[in-house]
Amino acid sequence: MRKDSLAFLEKLLIAPSPSGYEQPAQRLFREYVAPYCQVSSDVMGNVYGFIPGQGKDRPRVMLVGHSDEIGLQIKYIDDKGFLYFAAIGGVDAHLTPGKVVHIHTAEGALPGVIGKRPIHLMDAKDRETVVKLEAQYIDIGARDKKEAQKLVRVGDCVTFDSSFIRLQGDLVASRGFDDKAGTFVVAEVLRLVSQEKKKMPLDLYGVSSVQEEIGLRGGTTSSYTVNPDIGICVEVDFATDQPDVERKHNGEVALGKGPILTRGANINHGLFELLYTTAQEDKIAVQLTANPRATGTDANVMQISRGGVATALVKLPLRYMHTPVEVVSLSDLEQAAKLIVAALKRMGDKNEFIPQ
Numbered sequence: 637m638r639k640d641s642l643a644f645l646e647k648l649l650i651a652p653s654p655s656g657y658e659q660p661a662q663r664l665f666r667e668y669v670a671p672y673c674q675v676s677s678d679v680m681g682n683v684y685g686f687i688p689g690q691g692k693d694r695p696r697v698m699l700v701g702h703s704d705e706i707g708l709q710i711k712y713i714d715d716k717g718f719l720y721f722a723a724i725g726g727v728d729a730h731l732t733p734g735k736v737v738h739i740h741t742a743e744g745a746l747p748g749v750i751g752k753r754p755i756h757l758m759d760a761k762d763r764e765t766v767v768k769l770e771a772q773y774i775d776i777g778a779r780d781k782k783e784a785q786k787l788v789r790v791g792d793c794v795t796f797d798s799s800f801i802r803l804q805g806d807l808v809a810s811r812g813f814d815d816k817a818g819t820f821v822v823a824e825v826l827r828l829v830s831q832e833k834k835k836m837p838l839d840l841y842g843v844s845s846v847q848e849e850i851g852l853r854g855g856t857t858s859s860y861t862v863n864p865d866i867g868i869c870v871e872v873d874f875a876t877d878q879p880d881v882e883r884k885h886n887g888e889v890a891l892g893k894g895p896i897l898t899r900g901a902n903i904n905h906g907l908f909e910l911l912y913t914t915a916q917e918d919k920i921a922v923q924l925t926a927n928p929r930a931t932g933t934d935a936n937v938m939q940i941s942r943g944g945v946a947t948a949l950v951k952l953p954l955r956y957m958h959t960p961v962e963v964v965s966l967s968d969l970e971q972a973a974k975l976i977v978a979a980l981k982r983m984g985d986k987n988e989f990i991p992q
């Protein structure tokens with residue numbers, strides 16, 4: 637991967653951005669895409685990169701990846717200064733005890749640890765059950781409630797301590813690949829399109845959306861704002877090449893075998909075929925997954941925005957979704973950006989995706 641792209645990806649992943657608190661990541665997105673497109677932001681916190689194309693009656697095309705990640709939020713500080721919290725998005729209570737966290741306060745990040753009763757002091761029965769998130773607590777080392785309250789306010793968001801780790805080959809682990817991998821691909825497409833000699837036969841909007849993990853909220857409003865004819869959502873998808881995931885659940889999906897194209901009611905048939913044919917013609921490996929329902933992604937709200945949008949999903953294989961050690965292959969991200977740019981060149985007619 638290009639050095640500057642990798643440096644941006646790493647910074648984006650480290651930036652704290654639980655749903656509703658995304659601006660540290662959004663600021664990086666704005667800064668990175670600014671040389672390549674016209675940048676704007678809205679009251680929700682969504683960021684838009686716009687590249688006008690050429691041609692009469694050209695379609696409006698929207699790409700979207702969400703910058704928000706799962707996290708925690710401080711709800712209550714007890715008399716001894718321990719902090720109780722709620723999940724922002726789908727946080728697995730199995731994972732939290734014993735973790736180092738960062739509380740994002742008005743004064744900056746404050747370290748803490750999620751406490752846990754020692755195994756020696758647990759009943760046999762308790763060893764086999766999960767401690768509910770409501771019963772878990774963060775220890776910041778404060779002497780009492782008063783001291784904790786000076787440092788932390790109810791409502792502050794919390795992220796897990798995790799660094800960007802290179803594994804073997806081109807695999808990398810970090811928290812937040814869901815879906816900063818998608819936001820990254822959107823940014824890379826804006827960069828690549830801006831460097832094309834010929835203008836695209838379409839107006840391109842690359843959106844870094846917010847609040848996806850808590851109900852596709854930024855995707856809803858940004859789709860309304862852009863009012864696209866065609867939309868591509870870039871999201872992560874379950875890899876099934878880890879030992880404890882059943883292939884029958886999400887088909888045969890492996891890291892490093894290219895982006896995933898999903899099929900089903902949420903996907904416009906014509907747009908899927910365009911992406912699939914593009915991949916074949918340009919020799920970009922893709923994997924297929926099937927989802928007969930409305931997907932749990934921004935592609936869902938984009939498709940049913942206003943009078944309907946021709947929508948597709950380009951997904952990135954990911955192991956260990958919603959853990960602080962999500963794993964992707966860097967080449968899948970690069971190939972996804974390449975596929976989208978190649979497909980954009982083949983889009984010029986907004987009516988070609990109306991099913992006949």
Ligand SMILES: [Zn+2]
Pocket residue numbers: 702814815848871872
């Ligand atoms: Zn996601």
